[in-house]
Amino acid sequence: MLKKVAVLGGGNGSHTMAADLALKGLEVRICEAPEFKESFAATLERQEITLVEAGSGEKTAKLALATTDFEQAIKGVDYIMMPIPATGHERFFRAIMPYLEDGQTIVSWPGNYASLYFARMLKEEGLKKDVTLAEGHTLPWGCRLEAPGRIKVFVDAWKLLLAALPSKETARVANDLKDYYPVAVASSVLETSLNNLNPIVHPVGTVLNAGAIDNRKEDFHLYRDGTTQSIARAIKAVFEEVSQIGEAVGVKMLEYPEETFWLKSTIMSHYFRAPEDINDTVANIRGPSSMKSRYITEDIPYGLVPVAGLAYSYGIDIPIIDATICLASAINGADYYGEGRSLGELGIAGLKREELDQILRKGS
Amino acid sequence: MLKKVAVLGGGNGSHTMAADLALKGLEVRICEAPEFKESFAATLERQEITLVEAGSGEKTAKLALATTDFEQAIKGVDYIMMPIPATGHERFFRAIMPYLEDGQTIVSWPGNYASLYFARMLKEEGLKKDVTLAEGHTLPWGCRLEAPGRIKVFVDAWKLLLAALPSKETARVANDLKDYYPVAVASSVLETSLNNLNPIVHPVGTVLNAGAIDNRKEDFHLYRDGTTQSIARAIKAVFEEVSQIGEAVGVKMLEYPEETFWLKSTIMSHYFRAPEDINDTVANIRGPSSMKSRYITEDIPYGLVPVAGLAYSYGIDIPIIDATICLASAINGADYYGEGRSLGELGIAGLKREELDQILRKGS
Known part of the structure; x- marks a missing residue:
């Protein structure tokens, strides 16, 4: 079950996901890398995000925490969401690797082969944590930051392929996420990654x-x-x-x-x-x-x-x-x-x- | 030496070349394929072509003949010029093949591998005529038909690679053409064709x-x-x-x-x-x-x-x-x-x- 969630990154996708999940009642932390502190200043300051959605107007989401401290962000959460560009995958995963806890699930949106990539990073570092790597085939929205800490959603996905590595964990992850996203089970993380449009x-x-x-x-x-x-x-x-x-x-x-x-x-x-x-x-x-x-x-x-x-x-x-x-x-x-x-x-x-x-x- | 010339085709390049060579004192025939008679009507009717060149004004060239009869066009000429699109190569060469005479030189502008292509056509038909196949690396001008029978030249080449197949004939062809075009000798018809820009x-x-x-x-x-x-x-x-x-x-x-x-x-x-x-x-x-x-x-x-x-x-x-x-x-x-x-x-x-x-x- 989803309770405490860390959302990594400070761009369109991360702001949208953090606000959306907080508005849906979850305890949400958002964490940007310290080198991008400046563009993330409004969110750090306000500890909340304004979400503008066509049709349903404007809502402001209270966050449990907005930070640039990766350890603080992921400590004790059950899900770590990575709605970040693939160009940031290595940077962000390397930052959280030392603090990963058994039982955590890391989900990339979209995958871009991130699950396999992270699995190889863990293996290379010799880290034998009991974590699940998962991914969606796309970000659940088309969205853009309108202003610092204020994001606009203009299209929604109505079907999101989801898979975990190992794929035997897919059903559990899909079950955890189904109340929040329109998930559909994919056979493997290759299915999600190849389906990224x-x-x-x-x-x-x-x-x-x-x-x-x-x-x-x-x-x-x-x-x-x-x-x-x-x-x-x-x-x-x-x-x-x-x-x-x-x-x-x-x-x-x-x-x-x-x-x-x-x-x-x-x-x-x-x-x-x-x-x-x-x-x-x-x-x-x-x-x-x-x-x-x-x-x-x-x-x-x-x-x-x-x-x-x-x-x-x-x-x-x-x-x-x-x-x-x-x-x-x-x-x-x-x-x-x-x-x-x-x-x-x-x-x-x-x-x-x-x-x-x-x-x-x-x-x- | 260049005396009687047949120019094949009825487009920009053919009209320009026919007019230019006629204005330079040669006896020039121009021949379009009968299926394009309609767009060639003005030239057939007038038997002359108007050439508009930036800087040097407008001149009208009297032709020896404008026709759609290939046999009439190439009979007795020493040079056959083909300033036509490569898409027309097969059509036009097949049309003149039966009437080719020993000693004639066929020049394509630009080559687009035409010399090799025509050599293979002659071989396939078993025609053992003593003709020389030659080509320039480009058309000598940038030109467009402004109206039927009236063409405008807007750029000139100041160096034209020229080669014959067999290449031992190149010097002779270059010598024949040097008074009319800024020819430079190329080592072979592959050099002209590869240099087409x-x-x-x-x-x-x-x-x-x-x-x-x-x-x-x-x-x-x-x-x-x-x-x-x-x-x-x-x-x-x-x-x-x-x-x-x-x-x-x-x-x-x-x-x-x-x-x-x-x-x-x-x-x-x-x-x-x-x-x-x-x-x-x-x-x-x-x-x-x-x-x-x-x-x-x-x-x-x-x-x-x-x-x-x-x-x-x-x-x-x-x-x-x-x-x-x-x-x-x-x-x-x-x-x-x-x-x-x-x-x-x-x-x-x-x-x-x-x-x-x-x-x-x-x-x-």
Whole structure:
């Protein structure tokens, strides 16, 4: 059962999750890394967060604690939530590792292969804590910080895939979370990670709009302006490549009906919905404002690169994903294949299907 | 020596070349395919072409003949010029093949591997005519039909690579053409074809502007609007990949100084120049207006696909070129690798470097 929760991070997702769970009656602590203290000052000061939700107005959530002290944040909690960018995974997990307690569950939103990554970190440090690593396939909302300590939610997920590592713990975690989120059980943490739609939609959509993004900067809207017929076709091709990998590793992809690819409001899947009166909410999400946006710098190295690793491992051609990674690398003068999350870092390099299944099921 | 010339085709390039050579005192015939009679009607009717050149005003060129009869067009000429899109190569060459005469020289502008392609067609038909196949690395001008029979030239090449197949004929052809064009001798028809900048600049520039092109249609300007920093980087990467192939097959690439990639007016190389008073001419070239533009449908299958074939043959990685071909294929629902000009069609599949050199030198 969920009682005491620590939410890590100080961005859109973390503020939303902390406020939402506090408003739902839980004892919630939020913890940002000390190096980001400045942008987190309002929340530290107020010890509360204002949540603005379309349709249901404005509410302020009282927190049990807002801090930059990781030890204080996670001591005695049953759940540790990580609704943070994948670029922060290592930093935050390394910060809490020394203080982890038996029985705790750590959930990443979205996973981006975090459960496998954290399992390998624990193994490497020789930490034999009885913790469960879990993940959702996406963040439960589309949300943005409007001002320090004030966040706006504009779309809700109505189906959230959830899985734990080891997968035998999934049912228990899903049961704990079902009163708070619309969870649906996934077969493994590969199912949640492969179903994250950010890497499927964002990188190729951004690359094929490189000229427009360079020119428009702040005013660019990927969904409204950038998701033209050409881009929708390419996104569909990426989804089909990921689906082939899913099939090879025995993972079911979420339904992505044909028409969804052609609508600016559902291209991020029909599992998100906005209140009817603000139907163009998804389309009107702003950005990316540059080719160094998280749509590239997070979604490629932490999203598409592990996909490419699995493809290579299982002998599957992924020309459109490769194309996206290569062009983004050339544009940004980066080596995303080299920098990105490798199967080695996830502790699943060179495994046969049965060996992979065993790790997902048993956790090692 | 150049006396009687037939210019094939009825587009920008053909009209410009016919008018230019007629104004330079040659006896010029122009021949469009009968199926395009309608758009060629004004020229057929007038038997002359009006040429508008920035700086030097308007001139009208009297033609020896404007026709849609291929036999009449090429009978007795010493040079047959083909300033036509690569998509028309097969159609036009098949049309003139039965009437070719010993001693004639056929020049393609630009080559796009046409010399090798025509040599294979002649061989396949068992035609043992004593003709020379030759090509320039580009069309000598940037030009557009302003109205039927009236064309505007806005940039001139000041260096035109020229080669013949067999390459022992190059000196003779260059000597014939040097009074009319700024020819520079290339080592072989692979040097001219690999140095065509259209496939280097256009496809990747178009793909990375897919969203903008879908949205803007008629008003898009690749050089002015679309050649942002991201796109310039990708174009540079394509040039570097082609250069690697050039090195592998012993072909010298034109100088492409670093700064050229970053200027909207010289990205198509500093070998083109516009009169100083219309300095933004290149930047202001309109288009492409759709993803099915010749920037994709000609420059990929007839430009990048043979490059990819050579790369594969000589074990060279070309990730950015592959990326461009794959994304354009996904966007247009096409299979450009399959449709494009293969090394087999050029008669040079599976050759070792020495065998290739021999074909280029001796013609077979």
